[in-house]
Amino acid sequence: MRRVVVTGTGVVSALGIGYDAHVDALRAGRSGIGPIELIETEGLTIGIAAEAKGYVATDHFTKNELTLRDRVTQMALTATEEAVARSGIDFTDDLGMRTATIIGTSMGGQHTQDDNYRLIYRDGKQRVHPFTVPKLMSNAPASWISMEHGLKGPAWSISTACASSNHAIGQAFHMIRGGMADVAVTGGCESGLTYGVLKAWEGLRVMSKDTCRPFSKTRNGMVQGEGAAILVLEDLDAAKARGANILGEIVGFGMTADANDIVQPSLDGATRAMRAALADAGLDGSEIAYINAHGTATAANDKTECAAIRNVFGDHADRLLVSSTKSMHGHCIGAAGALEMAATLSALGSGIVPPTANFEEPDPDCDLDVVPNEAREADVPFALSNSFAFGGLNAVLVARRFDD
Amino acid sequence: MSDDIRQRVRVIVAEQAMIDVEQVSPESTMDDLGLDSLGLVEIVFAIEEEFGVSVPYNANEPNSEEFDISTVKAVEDGVIKLTAEKV
Incomplete structure (x- = not known):
């Protein structure tokens, strides 16, 4: 391939x-x-x-x-x-x-x-x-x-x-x-x-x-x-x-449908989408360092997404950096995933992970390292970018730093 | 006046819960009536249309003190307050 x-x-x-x-x-x-x-x-x-x-x-x-x-x-x-x-x-x-x-x-x-x-x-x-x-x-x-x-x-x-x-x-x-x-x-x-x-x-x-x-x-x-x-x-x-400048590699894509509710997120649908993306990339999850989350800041999404990340990554979830750049560029709906892939590529290329801005107080229901307010330097060989749509349609991409 | 408001709120709640209005008691919670967050959003919309008020309800903060939705009576009280503020 x-x-x-x-x-x-x-x-x-x-x-x-x-x-x-x-x-x-x-x-x-x-x-x-x-x-x-x-x-x-x-x-x-x-x-x-x-x-x-x-x-x-x-x-x-x-x-x-x-x-x-x-x-x-x-x-x-x-x-x-x-x-x-x-x-x-x-x-x-x-x-x-x-x-x-x-x-x-x-x-x-x-x-x-x-x-x-x-x-x-x-x-x-x-x-x-x-x-x-x-x-x-x-x-x-x-x-x-x-x-x-x-x-x-x-x-x-x-x-x-x-x-x-x-x-x-x-x-x-x-x-x-x-x-x-x-x-x-x-x-x-x-x-x-x-x-x-x-x-x-x-x-x-x-x-x-x-x-x-x-x-x-x-x-x-x-x-x-x-x-x-x-x-x-x-x-x-x-x-x-052609000697092109290579910014990163796309290595996996997974998509699922919740078949559940027209607006409520689903733990199962999100979990399966991340697993499908990792499988498509041939990864077991331990290689992932950063997740650009869907992170809409609704009560339901953030809680469900964090639980899904724990489902998929187990103990490794505690070593992941997870941020939502929607805190800065807003929720751009049909443009969201692309703006977030731009953010993800920037993290892969520079090792500077964008933060979750406007963060005030930890939520026990979202107990991951959400990179509050300040960008973080980190080694990011692989990253995930999540999108979970209304209507229960989920799409997750896996990107890899290009250092060939 | 306020009894009339309470009755009209109960009619709205009953319609959304698909039950007879007599089955709606002041102590009922939205959960008791089988209403989920979408049902609640529809009730808020119906209240705004019926009474010509704007209800400060955010589905992300269901326990906010701005508009108490813990029981049917709490919703009735909230609507009575909003209609009083309107005039």
């Missing part, structure tokens, strides 16, 4: 524009959560989010380009531009044919939907903008990436709520490993900080009014975020042959 490596990363998040800005903030334990400025918040109970405030559409796109690209597509394209540039890959006609584009997004073009539905439902207008459909469709980011970079191999979008990105990266990994593609542009994007989406989240009563405190006894819910992260994955031999 072929080995699959990451040769490029690109990020847009509340922590900044670009992979370096994202990682610098993570290492500093700096949270991007703050008051929402993107939309009018009057009437919302929850006024905070991890908004990508540094992202200015007109810095990246012309007015004409913006007519056809929702904010979620813009972020995906901006991250792709960086990932492709960093990888140094040249998508010639032949290589484009052998490149897959697999992009996770939970909700697609929500700003387009919200803006246009408001026009007809509230303002009594008779028509919406003619490009409303191509802007809001969930496959728009994948399609635009393929169009702008000439990627003509398998391309589609994946929507599994909070696990979308991990499912996308995992599929891309397996396709290259199995020989269906030589290269993949993969990751995820989400931009759902709209009045309608935020109202919907408020209704579930799982949002925090102040901040995201994963694993802390004082945690009181999740904080929505927005952003995109894109990876360039390649067959190792091809990457080496």
Whole structure:
């Protein structure tokens, strides 16, 4: 089987524009959560989010380009531009044919939907903008990436709520490993900080009014975020042959369904997903040094995830570093796994593990080393990245430091 | 007035628990009535719609003192307080 490596990363998040800005903030334990400025918040109970405030559409796109690209597509394209540039890959006609584009997004073009539905439902207008459909469709980011970079191999979008990105990266990994593609542009994007989406989240009563405190006894819910992260994955031999800079290797992917509850997490489903990922990587678990947790800071997720980690790792759980970077970049739903893989790769490459920010007080139900508030230096040969979605769909990736 | 509010809260709870309103006693807990966290979220929504109030309930902090949901009576008291604050 072929080995699959990451040769490029690109990020847009509340922590900044670009992979370096994202990682610098993570290492500093700096949270991007703050008051929402993107939309009018009057009437919302929850006024905070991890908004990508540094992202200015007109810095990246012309007015004409913006007519056809929702904010979620813009972020995906901006991250792709960086990932492709960093990888140094040249998508010639032949290589484009052998490149897959697999992009996770939970909700697609929500700003387009919200803006246009408001026009007809509230303002009594008779028509919406003619490009409303191509802007809001969930496959728009994948399609635009393929169009702008000439990627003509398998391309589609994946929507599994909070696990979308991990499912996308995992599929891309397996396709290259199995020989269906030589290269993949993969990751995820989400931009759902709209009045309608935020109202919907408020209704579930799982949002925090102040901040995201994963694993802390004082945690009181999740904080929505927005952003995109894109990876360039390649067959190792091809990457080496062209002298690419290799940032890390993807070595395992496991996915399971809870078949249990539409919102409650499941100990069994999460446990099986981590075990499946380790088995796919051919590891027994003792090699893992770091877990980038799903860590949403809801009462139920964090407790269940910690118990699942104990199930899988036994005594080794006490030697693991487990952090939730959602404390800094927020819960970016369809982009979450990709932003977290960027964090995971940074830990593998540098040996600096990003912390769980906003941590206040240990919770006996989360009695793992959650790397509270300060980044930690550690030897990280292998790491796991967890995503457990609403609807009970779980996807776990295993990454390895590349030191070949 | 407050008796009327209590009765309306019980109707909402009974509907969600799929039982007759007579079976809802003030001392019943949500657990007693077979209501899980989703059922509770639906009750809170129905209360907000029925009384035109905003209920400070966060599913991550079910034991918060902001809005006591330990028993049916506690919920009734909370709604009476919220409606009084409204006027």
